[in-house]
Amino acid sequence: MTAARYLSLLFPVAAMLGAAVGTGRRARTGAALSFLAAALGVAGLTEIQSGWYSFAAVDGAFRGLPVDLWLGWAVLWGPLPVLLHRRLPLPAALALLLWIDLIAMPALDPLVRLGHHWLHGELLGLAVVALPAQLLGRWTGTGRRLYARVVLQMILFSGLILWLLPTLVFTLGGSGGWDRLLGLPGPVLAGFVQVAAVLGVPAVAAVREFAVRGGGTPFPWDPPVRLVTTGPYAYVANPMQLSMVAVLVLLAAGTRSPVLAAAALGAVAFSAGVAAPHEHDDLRRRHGDGWLEYRRRVRDWWPRRRPFEGIEPARIWLDDDCGPCAATRDLVAGRSPVRLDLVPAATHPTTLWRARYSAADGYSASGVAAVASAFDHVSLEWAYLGWLLNLPVFNRLAQLIADAQIAPPHPAGGAR
Numbered sequence: 001m002t003a004a005r006y007l008s009l010l011f012p013v014a015a016m017l018g019a020a021v022g023t024g025r026r027a028r029t030g031a032a033l034s035f036l037a038a039a040l041g042v043a044g045l046t047e048i049q050s051g052w053y054s055f056a057a058v059d060g061a062f063r064g065l066p067v068d069l070w071l072g073w074a075v076l077w078g079p080l081p082v083l084l085h086r087r088l089p090l091p092a093a094l095a096l097l098l099w100i101d102l103i104a105m106p107a108l109d110p111l112v113r114l115g116h117h118w119l120h121g122e123l124l125g126l127a128v129v130a131l132p133a134q135l136l137g138r139w140t141g142t143g144r145r146l147y148a149r150v151v152l153q154m155i156l157f158s159g160l161i162l163w164l165l166p167t168l169v170f171t172l173g174g175s176g177g178w179d180r181l182l183g184l185p186g187p188v189l190a191g192f193v194q195v196a197a198v199l200g201v202p203a204v205a206a207v208r209e210f211a212v213r214g215g216g217t218p219f220p221w222d223p224p225v226r227l228v229t230t231g232p233y234a235y236v237a238n239p240m241q242l243s244m245v246a247v248l249v250l251l252a253a254g255t256r257s258p259v260l261a262a263a264a265l266g267a268v269a270f271s272a273g274v275a276a277p278h279e280h281d282d283l284r285r286r287h288g289d290g291w292l293e294y295r296r297r298v299r300d301w302w303p304r305r306r307p308f309e310g311i312e313p314a315r316i317w318l319d320d321d322c323g324p325c326a327a328t329r330d331l332v333a334g335r336s337p338v339r340l341d342l343v344p345a346a347t348h349p350t351t352l353w354r355a356r357y358s359a360a361d362g363y364s365a366s367g368v369a370a371v372a373s374a375f376d377h378v379s380l381e382w383a384y385l386g387w388l389l390n391l392p393v394f395n396r397l398a399q400l401i402a403d404a405q406i407a408p409p410h411p412a413g414g415a416r
Helices: 002-020 025-048 067-077 079-083 090-107 118-142 146-173 178-182 186-212 239-255 258-287 289-297 323-333 368-375 380-390 392-406
Strands: 053-055 112-114 314-318 340-344 356-359 364-366
Touching: 025 067, 025 079, 025 118, 025 146, 067 079, 067 090, 067 118, 079 090, 079 118, 090 112, 090 118, 118 146, 146 178, 146 186, 146 239, 146 258, 178 186, 178 239, 186 239, 186 380, 239 258, 258 289, 314 323, 314 368, 323 340, 323 368, 356 368, 364 368, 368 380, 368 392, 380 392
Parallel strands: 314 340
Antiparallel strands: 053 112, 314 356, 356 364
């Protein structure tokens, strides 16, 4: 059985290495992301599976899942078809994966014991694990569907950081556990979730800024093409890492795991001592003096009270004849916004139905999103409110409320 296990791992790894020969950096980046997505998905599928299959007790297992089988499965469902995407279209890749599993899964007995409904689990796995892994890898490898791959990356890294990493720590470190967190009284658990959400807002806002303003993703090998100094980056250089560490420390407290707290502090040390020099060299090479000026004024881990002076200059058009709009203008103007011009909507060359924000980098927004973007130019607490309002679901809800209760759309400016 041991030889069969190693052969089952060796074949997909060897095939992946062969397929990687001659591929470009972007293709390899897509393959790496697809491997992470498949590995996370396989682990999650094993946790929720309901009698579809079980594994023999072997050395080198994680929560009952043999690690070599886990890695082989992740390679097969992730990077191998991604690296072969030019010869293997997505429908054909999924059909091939199903065919391989239909042959391989029964042949792995007694390492893998199949239940009566294991095909249900197989089809679910292909739909919720293999398919997203393939989409993420293929879109990354070809530079397509920026917003879709950003969403998939957010799901991937949230799962890795907020579920798989703590689960590894609880399993291998021997301290803490999900049962301690889930065993908290209902109101305490609800408060815990709310605090975690508050701490996570800067990270989500930073990811949005990377996509919308920078044209890239959070993954270091699929980065923004433009230097991003707006949103959370106008206040702190590492908003994603800062949120991640804060949530992990909170999670360590909720699960009573000192090992997880140490892992969070270790992430800070790794980021500062190992990742930061490489990242700084890359950004200096790609963005030159603009990056150097930004780094002189914005710290890695301690946010500024006021935005970076080099934030993209912008204008916001607000209607002086609209009470709520004029109140918003006075609120922003009274706080000395940085590099933001407040302009009467009546002077806009075209008719505006809502407030309009326009930045020098080409970004524009209207309505609640315009006001939220303007808050970036004011101060940290107002910027945080703006980040929250600019998140997709919150933005839609806030716009509906504003249109119905605060300032209905009305014409201003232009030739009327």
